[in-house]
Amino acid sequence: MKSLSEIDTVSKRSSRAAGYSWGIAEEVGKNIKLLEIFSLPGIKNLNDFLNSKKNIKLENLNLITEENSSNNFQYCPVIAGVNFLDQIKTLENLNEIKFKNIAYPMLFLPFVSRASEIIGKRILLKLDEKEFLMNFNNCIHSNFFKKEIIKIAESVSIKILKNEDSFTENEWKELYKLSEETFVEESESLKNSGAGAGLTDND
């Protein structure tokens, strides 16, 4: 089994060899490590992408907007991902961000996961019919479990979710009430010896 350190190093060096700058190659190294930690096919997708990169025409998406539609070519997942990560603070207030035609979108995914951690919000990423819920870069919930290469996502959507409870107020109250059964009823003497007792706050 390859260690995560080996995965990081080899991904970084191969990305550099494929023409990315060292700084971007460092990002790819960290990302592929992340994918493999989450049991997603990082090495598989990176290897296929870097090997086919010279044969497919890619467009670099530098400035991310609500609608990102490539005119002629597929978007490079690495450049689109780096810029999504870098620009996340200005993108987080958009309701939905859409992309058309991202090549090898599994390589775009870890940038979104890291963005979720940076802004402290969950992000729902849809790659065509595949859904990935990014939870602050701690874990990813998904309906995609295959260890396969995804060469393109024609329709990509990103929703930055509001920080909301996943339960009703009533469910919370019920649970809170139960938790109160660990408390002790205070006697008068205990009340008189609590913090601030016996003093007037107006002196």
Added chain:
Amino acid sequence: MDIPLRDPNIVMKLSRLGSFHQSRLSFLRSFLKEFKDWDYKRDLFELNQNGFGTAVFSFKKKDRVYSLICFANELDENERSDRVIATKWDAAFTLFDGVPTKIDIERLKNEVPKQEFGRLSYKELTLSRANKSVRVFNHVVKSLSNGVQPDKELLAKVGYLYRTTAVYGSGKFGLADRFRIKDREEIYGPFRLEMMLVYLVRQFTFDQVNHVAKNRNPQKAVNLDPEICKSLGIGNSTGLGMAPFIVNHPTLLNNWIYAREVSLKKIREIKNAAITESNLFKDCLKKSIKNITSWNTESEYQIKKIKSLLKDLNQFILFLDNEFDFNQEYPFNKLYQHLEENYQEECVEYVVSMMMEPYESIVAPLIKEMSSEEDKYFNIPTERTVLELKTIIENKYSEILKINFKKKENNLNFWFISKNKEEPRLANRFDENGSNLEQPLAVARDIKKLYENLSVSKNNLTIAIFLSNNADLRHVVRRAFIVEKFPYSEIQDNTIGQEIVPIDMLRLKLSFFGALKFDPRSDKWLRICMFQGAPLPEQLKNYDEHWVYN
């Protein structure tokens, strides 16, 4: 009195870093302190009469066991090489997490001797190999088998029976990643398991030499005197592999230097030194002179440095004995100021290390802060502006900005990874091919380029937008934001200039390991000795923490 931390522009110069010496902070010393209460055992020793075979040594405490598995192999004389491109060694080692089963040992027997070409697993923590100092080993075997102890003078000249040529950890070749073990309290502090491996290898060398001597002459042979064992360490040949490490791990480098600088600051802030403290400082300093007078090297560069250090130290000791009054307030601050005014930086840093000796209470808490969670600082704060980044560079790289990289001598070399064993190398970019594959270790040059590009950008532009047009500078943008928080994370020197002495970078790292007697064999590799004078495993429970000077 509040003494400021020393200026990174002074401390982080390569000549200063290359003048560092071992101290209480050094990893091999903190390893011994941490593991002194652990139970040491030789679990397996299946060597043939010539000393070839398998051995296992372990440290155990409660449920935790670390086992060194040693494979000693027969090696043709013409196959023995300390170069990293060697493929066979006298012995190969791995530190196993737990107690290895027979199946583990069989598996490792096929992999560990292959080193870089073998595959390890998450059960193995570190990996190493070593070659005999044939001259010394054979002399010791011959002497012991004849019933006499070896020539101490010869042993003192070399200092070890074996020297390692690499010690790997942290996920290399399939070894356990650091995340699997980083929360274990006993290994807070960098390189602790690497230190354990080297320490147990040292014991293996003594047991092996005794075993071979005994087999050669069972009637007459004697064991190597434990006092002689103690005086021997483990040698190490170190090449440029270590140099990129300190550039590639900026927060880790910061934490090492920061611990040293905070120690010095706190010691300088001591208003009144107890007599026991000042005496211990003087005692260690005086005894340590023997480590300098017994420091053998053929390197002109090092001989010059040793001579100058010895001259300075003798003069400093005279000053201490005859002129300096430890009863005055802030004595260590006064001493430090005197050092900076009167002595070379090699001497200054030597005495700084010595000043830590009496102050366990200051140094010990800092040791636990010397590791780093590097991934935490990986993301670039891209919401910040060009003006902010420019200001950081002006403040943190002021010396670097003065370098003119258009001059050939300032841009002479490039760092690359050799195809042979993937080792880092340094070469002249105007004489050698391959500078197009340069590693991102020319930090000074790239920082200067970043500054130039920032200077022609709008001040209120975000870094996110700046980076979308300057992807080639992303690696140094990351570094600049790291140095903002970690003042000692960056070498404040040109790592590709004509004047670079790469072994300064090695010296820095090796001094934190706790190495002694740096012996440069060129400007690109050196030999050192580790654990020379250290207590043997059976002596650990009650050892003198200042053993380095005894």
